[in-house]
Amino acid sequence: MAKTWHAALLVRVRRLASAARVLAEVEELTAARAEAGGPLHVASLLCAADLAFAGGDVGTAVDLAGRGADRAQRAGLHGFLPDAHTVTVLGALRQGDMSVSAEFADQLRDCALLGRTAHGPSQCAWVAAQLLEVQGGPARAAQLVVGIVTDDRLLLELLTSQPTAAAWLVRATRKLDDEVLARRVVSKSRALAVRNPGLRSVGAAATHAAGLLEGDAHEVLAAAASHLDPWAAASAGEDAGKLFAARPAERRCAVEAFESAADGYANAAAPRDARRVVSRLRSLGVRRGRYPQYAGQYGVNTGTLTNTEAAVAELVSQGFTNSQVGDRLFISGHTVAFHLKKIFRKMDVASRVELTRAWSRVPSAAPEDAKAS
Known part of the structure; x- marks a missing residue:
């Protein structure tokens, strides 16, 4: 062992x-x-x-x-x-x-909370916090986020084991309007990097979190180049792009950072994140090709649905409103309603209830020839 x-x-x-x-x-x-x-x-x-x-x-x-x-x-x-x-x-x-x-x-x-894990509780708490944030926004994850950041043992364990955690915690604490907690994450991350100069992943995570906190796009971009984890590198590229995009004179840098992030997410099998970046590029006037596919319940009975329609159908079947679906797919609520009308017609259903019932019977395997959205 x-x-x-x-x-x-x-x-x-x-x-x-x-x-x-x-x-x-x-x-x-x-x-x-x-x-x-x-x-x-x-x-x-x-x-x-x-x-x-x-x-x-x-x-x-x-x-x-x-x-x-x-x-x-x-x-x-x-x-x-x-x-x-x-x-x-x-x-x-x-x-x-x-x-x-x-x-x-x-x-x-x-x-x-109960310590029912072989490796330690920090990663369980962090993953649960991410899920809760996706489900109901930052407020739903607040208790876990605060619990992780204020507990030295949990925080250090997480920062050591997950190179994406420091930056995520900075974003999460800022969404809760708690700058003190955000600075605590950066302080602990930097101290960990100083104590472990040979661990490149720890140093990259600290640089990423610090640059994000300080609004230094170039420092975050340096972290993207230093990250060993492919998803972490893409995440840093996206963060750098957002910081550049806030300055009109830096548009070209923003586009380059977002392009790199979109490719990185796609290579790391993260289509949801890639779609988010593609949406940011669109807002800058840059259009890419097909969106990356979502995993989920596409299947033989829904072969006429596009990838976006299948993603909408899946989220609606889980009880999300049009606005909530739009937030998760980075499209407007009106666009969701437009897709929903086409889904009803293609699946021969007349309501969200009927769609949910029909979708529960759809096989989980996505057809190889699924249409582009």
Whole structure:
């Protein structure tokens, strides 16, 4: 088990090649001992899921996490379940599949509060906070955000293990109008980077958070170049683009940063984030090609729906209003209503209730020839 923990630590600091080598040794031990389904096997599956996720292979990460959760459940190894679920939920958020939110948000929050996790509660709390924010805005996540930032142990554990957490916490605390908490995140992140000068991922995270707090677009852009995590690099590029876009004279820099972020998100299998950046580019007068596809319940019975229509149908079936759907897809409520009329006609339904009932029977696999939106 010690080798598995070693591999997990290497993943946390984004030394992925070294982590892969150690994990290969663990898999050899597991095979030699015929421990399929045992603690070592489950731990290695979850570590492999973390490794795939850190490398931007979200689909593989979610698949490995699902297999690990299944084996942990069957073996009664319930302490591993929260760690499997964090990968599942982060994968869903990256891929734009909102249907997982209601299922896991409260569960992950409770696991964090009660310490029901093999690796520590900070990541469970952070993932739960992200879900709650998506579901109901910053206010719904406020308690968890404040709890993480004001607890030294939780905050340092999270900053060490997640290179995207520092910048996210700065954004979250600012949405709560709490500049003191935002500065606390940056202070702790910088101190962690100073104590660990050899950890590039920690330094990049600190630079990203500090530049965001100070409104220094060039510092955030430097963080984008330094991040080892592909999604973190794209996130920094987006943040830099927003800062540049606030200054008319820097439009060209904003466009370049957003273009890089959109490509980075697409390569990191994060279509929801890529769509958001494409929307920002459109506001600057720059149009790109097709939107990245959302994961979700597209299928054989909805082959005539475009990708946007399928995303609208999925969110409406979850009970979101037109305005809420628009916020999540970065389109107007009027555009949502327009798409909804076409969805009703194509699926031969007459109301949101009928759509919800029909959508619940749609297979989860997206057709390969789904139309562009």
